[in-house]
Amino acid sequence: MILSTEKTALANTEFLEETLEGLKQEPKRMYSKYFYDETGDVIFQQIMNMEEYYLTNAEMEIMKHQANHIADVLSDNNAGFDLIELGAGDATKSIHLLKALIDKKLDFKYFPIDISEHVIAELEQSLPAELPALNFQGLIGDYFKMLKKETAISDRKKVVLFMGANIGNMDVQEAQTFCMGLKHLLSPNDILIIGFDLKKNPRKILEAYNDKAGITSSFNLNLLSRINRELDGDFDVNAFEHYASYNPENGACKSYLISLQNQTVNIGSEEFNFSKDEYILMEISQKYSKQEIEELANASGFKVVKYFTDEQHYFVDAVWKVA
Ligand SMILES: C[S@@+](CC[C@H](N)C(=O)[O-])C[C@H]1O[C@@H](n2cnc3c(N)ncnc32)[C@H](O)[C@@H]1O
Known part of the structure; x- marks a missing residue:
């Protein structure tokens, strides 16, 4: 039988490995399944209640x-x-x-x-x-x-x-x-x-991922905070900005975080460099x-x-x- 603390440790190892692997890719990416920590669950409830969603x-x-x-x-x-x-x-x-x-x-x-x-x-x-x-x-x-x-x-x-x-x-x-x-x-x-x-009117789709109140933005940025909390990261959450796009030709709606400056981020002993305007692919929502x-x-x-x-x-x- 696996104890709850062991399960958490296992989950954290996967979270760390996949986060490091995603940030070593070109272009950099993260995995949206990690959006859902306790804070992410609460923000997702707010997304589900948004008029645009x-x-x-x-x-x-x-x-x-x-x-x-x-x-x-x-x-x-x-x-x-x-x-x-x-x-x-x-x-x-x-x-x-x-x-x-x-x-x-x-x-x-x-x-x-x-x-x-x-x-x-x-x-x-x-x-x-x-x-x-x-x-x-x-x-x-x-x-x-x-x-x-x-x-x-x-x-x-x-x-x-x-x-x-x-x-x-x-x-x-x-x-x-x-x-x-x-x-x-x-x-x-x-x-x-x-x-x-x-698939539907592209404007309707884009609005669902780009709400005026910024809830989707905080949902994406929360993953950076989670990495800071759980994986010994030092993301400056204010130095990244949410950007959403929808391509009606292939039905892919994508969320990105854009680096607002040249910066270096540490996760444990690993170092990642971001150039100004570089993006991290955060999530795809295929239609x-x-x-x-x-x-x-x-x-x-x-x-x-x-x-x-x-x-x-x-x-x-x-x-x-x-x-
Ligand atoms: C977008 S919510 C949808 C919740 C619910 N199915 C609904 O329709 O309202 C996604 C849920 O899937 C869980 N989830 C995401 N990726 C997962 C994975 N790879 N394995 C297990 N659960 C996952 C998240 O924790 C979250 O609770």
Whole structure:
């Protein structure tokens, strides 16, 4: 059994290794999965409540109004199943699906997976209070490691939930590799429900990542503060500026931090030089058309069963089955 302190040490080693590796690349990059420490979780809640961040409302509308229909797709042949949510966050959207599944008296166990210890601790508090009938077990760690762990715990049919357009935090090639990896761990007829942000007016997309109040900016800058706190870094957070761009031709929305001056940053014993105006790629948020979603499903060994969209067609939760 791994103790909590050992788990934290392991997580910190990965955080350090990936941070150093990303900053040694040309151009420099960071990994958005590390945005979510305790402060990052709070800032992300604020992002989800921002007027400009249409994604949450659109997916919330799907879950609130169509959870029953999604539950019907899952209750196919009444077989018991494990519902595994990758990057569950606060589960405020998936809770509607959980309620619908409980109301239909389906035999399932919920496994929320999240890299943030804080997120899982909060769910362990909130879920029993909100859904006393829910059978669940939280898993702290990276998507694949925890999914593998879950498949070792139980051999029931799997329904994997991957919401919040988290798939968009990979470029299209990485997304395909990721989905092929999922398919590898699943069995025929297992299900993947995956949330995609759809291509739309470029201005609408850019505004969601470039809010006037600067919340997205503080979300990105918090990663520099986290590196200072946890990895013995000395970033001057005021010497970097958030910049977002959206390219309608390839659907990639990208967030960067721009160095405002020539500067040297130390992380432990490693030194990194930044020139004035040099950028660090912080996050990609890839947008898709339905045709591209279908291509991704087919290329990674799934077939599309159904699409659930909001009224404005901003967002889609696609139900895929292992082909
Ligand atoms: C954008 S939030 C979405 C939360 C929720 N799914 C929703 O739709 O509201 C992403 C969540 O995924 C988690 N996460 C990001 N990368 C992860 C990874 N590689 N493995 C496990 N969890 C990850 C974060 O900690 C965070 O809670």
